[in-house]
Amino acid sequence: MPSRRSRFELACRIGAFALLGWMLGSSVIPTSGRRLERATAAGVGAKLAAWTRLPPGVVLHGDFSTSPDAGSVDWLSALKRSGHVVAWSGTPPAVAMSAEAMSDPNGAVRVDVAAPGGSTVLVRDDASVIDSVRVTQFGASVVSPIVVGGIVGRVGSQRFSAAAPDSARIGAVLVAGSASWEGKFIVSALEERGWPVIARFSVAPNVDVMQGASSVLDTARVAAVILLDSVGAETMGPSIEKFVRSGGGLVLAGSSSLAPVTTALAPGKLGTRIRPAELPKDTIRLGSTGFYPVSVLKQDGVALERRADGIAIAARRVAAGRVIQVGYDDSWRWRMAGGDGSERAHREWWSRVVASVAYVHGAAATPGAGTDPAPVARLVDRLGPSRDGVLPIQSRPPIDKRILITLIMILLIAEWGSRRWRGLR
Amino acid sequence: MSAEFVFATAQYESGDWDSAPLVPPNIIDTIARYTEISVAPTGIIVPLSDDRMLRYPLLYMTGHLPVRFSEAERRNVKRFVERGGLLFVDDHNHDIDGTFHKTAVEEITRSVGALTDLPNDHPLYAAFFKFDGPPTTSHELNGWGDNLVHKHLLAIQRNGRIAVLYSSKDYSSEWNYHPDSKRFMSVDNTRFAVNLVVYALTA
Numbered sequence: 001m002p003s004r005r006s007r008f009e010l011a012c013r014i015g016a017f018a019l020l021g022w023m024l025g026s027s028v029i030p031t032s033g034r035r036l037e038r039a040t041a042a043g044v045g046a047k048l049a050a051w052t053r054l055p056p057g058v059v060l061h062g063d064f065s066t067s068p069d070a071g072s073v074d075w076l077s078a079l080k081r082s083g084h085v086v087a088w089s090g091t092p093p094a095v096a097m098s099a100e101a102m103s104d105p106n107g108a109v110r111v112d113v114a115a116p117g118g119s120t121v122l123v124r125d126d127a128s129v130i131d132s133v134r135v136t137q138f139g140a141s142v143v144s145p146i147v148v149g150g151i152v153g154r155v156g157s158q159r160f161s162a163a164a165p166d167s168a169r170i171g172a173v174l175v176a177g178s179a180s181w182e183g184k185f186i187v188s189a190l191e192e193r194g195w196p197v198i199a200r201f202s203v204a205p206n207v208d209v210m211q212g213a214s215s216v217l218d219t220a221r222v223a224a225v226i227l228l229d230s231v232g233a234e235t236m237g238p239s240i241e242k243f244v245r246s247g248g249g250l251v252l253a254g255s256s257s258l259a260p261v262t263t264a265l266a267p268g269k270l271g272t273r274i275r276p277a278e279l280p281k282d283t284i285r286l287g288s289t290g291f292y293p294v295s296v297l298k299q300d301g302v303a304l305e306r307r308a309d310g311i312a313i314a315a316r317r318v319a320a321g322r323v324i325q326v327g328y329d330d331s332w333r334w335r336m337a338g339g340d341g342s343e344r345a346h347r348e349w350w351s352r353v354v355a356s357v358a359y360v361h362g363a364a365a366t367p368g369a370g371t372d373p374a375p376v377a378r379l380v381d382r383l384g385p386s387r388d389g390v391l392p393i394q395s396r397p398p399i400d401k402r403i404l405i406t407l408i409m410i411l412l413i414a415e416w417g418s419r420r421w422r423g424l425r
Numbered sequence: 426m427s428a429e430f431v432f433a434t435a436q437y438e439s440g441d442w443d444s445a446p447l448v449p450p451n452i453i454d455t456i457a458r459y460t461e462i463s464v465a466p467t468g469i470i471v472p473l474s475d476d477r478m479l480r481y482p483l484l485y486m487t488g489h490l491p492v493r494f495s496e497a498e499r500r501n502v503k504r505f506v507e508r509g510g511l512l513f514v515d516d517h518n519h520d521i522d523g524t525f526h527k528t529a530v531e532e533i534t535r536s537v538g539a540l541t542d543l544p545n546d547h548p549l550y551a552a553f554f555k556f557d558g559p560p561t562t563s564h565e566l567n568g569w570g571d572n573l574v575h576k577h578l579l580a581i582q583r584n585g586r587i588a589v590l591y592s593s594k595d596y597s598s599e600w601n602y603h604p605d606s607k608r609f610m611s612v613d614n615t616r617f618a619v620n621l622v623v624y625a626l627t628a
Contacts, residue, residue: 201627
């Protein structure tokens with residue numbers, strides 16, 4: 001019966017050879033478990049070429065605190081489709097961006113960004129920083145009079161980008177109605193703001209004062225129509241509905257939506273004009289001298305401005321066009337008798353009203369090469385959702401071979417020492 | 426406040442601003458007679474020093490005596506013009522050597538800018554009735570005042586529109602009669618007032 005020491009020496013020999021054999025085997029025969037390769041967003045680009053040469057069984061995993069660039073995501077997507085196991089984890093900020101040419105004669109571009117609430121987005125173009133905005137609940141917008149090259153947003157280290165749109169081609173604004181201060185000052189405001197304006201004011205039976213080129217109602221020439229009153233509405237006739245349905249904008253100001261020809265287009269039904277109990281004695285503000293309220297909104301009508309006495313502004317879509325109903329019929333008093341800056345405020349206000357409905361040629365940006373307007377959405381679309389905590393394999397690192405060799409050496413030395421202790425060679 | 430057109434006469438602290446009291450009703454009658462413009466049946470007198478003058482974008486101003494604006498009047502006239510109002514000033518003396526002309530032109534120049542000749546093909550003369558230039562008045566033709574037939578009106582234009590219109594033709598005398606007297610005229614001599622109002626409302 002072998003002694004206890006002989007059994008120990010035998011165990012050491014078996015252990016050493018077993019470890020040797022396992023090391024030899026693992027270097028020749030592939031492991032039955034899946035190998036894991038990992039990379040961060042910043043480093044994944046450099047590893048993609050090597051990853052492409054790996055056998056399909058290897059798990060390729062991204063640890064993404066930001067989304068990698070679009071090219072890397074596309075490459076990973078291609079690897080996934082070719083049979084690799086590709087996954088990612090992390091919580092990069094969900095961001096998105098779009099840029100649209102505004103229907104503004106000055107050619108401005110509006111950049112809309114979506115980002116996590118409370119984050120600050122830095123927006124820049126190829127020339128310089130445009131602005132930085134803090135995102136509230138529903139995203140944020142930046143308006144820039146001019147954009148050079150592409151538009152890039154940045155939230156922390158997350159980058160996203162959009163192509164700059166071509167300048168919008170703006171058609172004329174047709175203003176029609178009885179000769180009045182309201183019409184005169186709307187025309188003045190729009191012209192001062194740079195809008196091409198065609199005016200048609202009725203001053204006597206069969207006598208109209210015309211300003212600007214002949215007004216064929218066609219979206220190729222006219223972007224929007226402002227009807228001041230029922231006289232203006234009747235002047236346009238049924239052609240106004242065709243114009244709106246084909247994409248033209250319509251502003252129904254004052255009492256113009258009382259005219260039968262516009263009732264089908266209006267966002268709502270007008271009520272009796274509201275007059276303040278006491279007229280303002282000093283400066284006049286928009287609406288402080290009364291307005292026509294929208295008493296009944298149509299099902300698809302949207303109230304844009306509510307005052308204590310009712311809805312002052314409402315809007316709706318009619319086929320391809322947009323209609324806005326403005327209850328104010330004497331906004332000119334705000335311009336003339338308002339406080340400091342009221343002239344400019346009146347000008348900007350009317351420009352915005354018109355811009356909100358105006359037909360614009362080529363306002364949308366075409367997706368540009370190299371832009372990445374929604375990188376996280378792209379990442380999820382191509383690679384699936386983040387797999388935080390559900391990695392497809394054990395992420396335990398492989399055993400270091402130096403530890404195994406040390407262990408073998410200890411076993412062999414112990415076996416040799418024991419034998420020498422017994423006087424054997 | 427109604428949306429109708431209100432004919433407003435400017436009251437200033439110096440001079441005789443109310444020297445032609447029948448001009449407003451006569452012009453109101455003319456507007457109602459020839460146009461569909463909704464016009465208030467009576468005019469209004471508004472002090473130039475009062476901010477409420479800004480509520481009347483067409484102001485008529487006349488007189489015989491020297492015009493010296495107060496600081497408030499000067500400030501308001503400047504704001505009025507900058508915001509798009511049209512100030513129509515008529516020399517009731519028909520005399521370019523008279524005190525009204527000299528002082529009124531000085532005040533206008535100081536408040537707004539320099540007056541220049543208005544071309545006789547300006548849209549004002551075709552805004553409603555067709556004129557070859559400013560219509561003459563009986564005072565001009567009779568040799569009263571400066572004994573001149575003025576070929577042009579004077580104006581200051583802003584953004585392509587008349588902001589101040591100045592007349593040495595004495596329309597204040599020409600139009601200062603009761604509207605009922607028009608029936609005795611072969612040609613209504615207030616027709617140019619229609620052009621003035623239509624231009625102010627549409628240009």
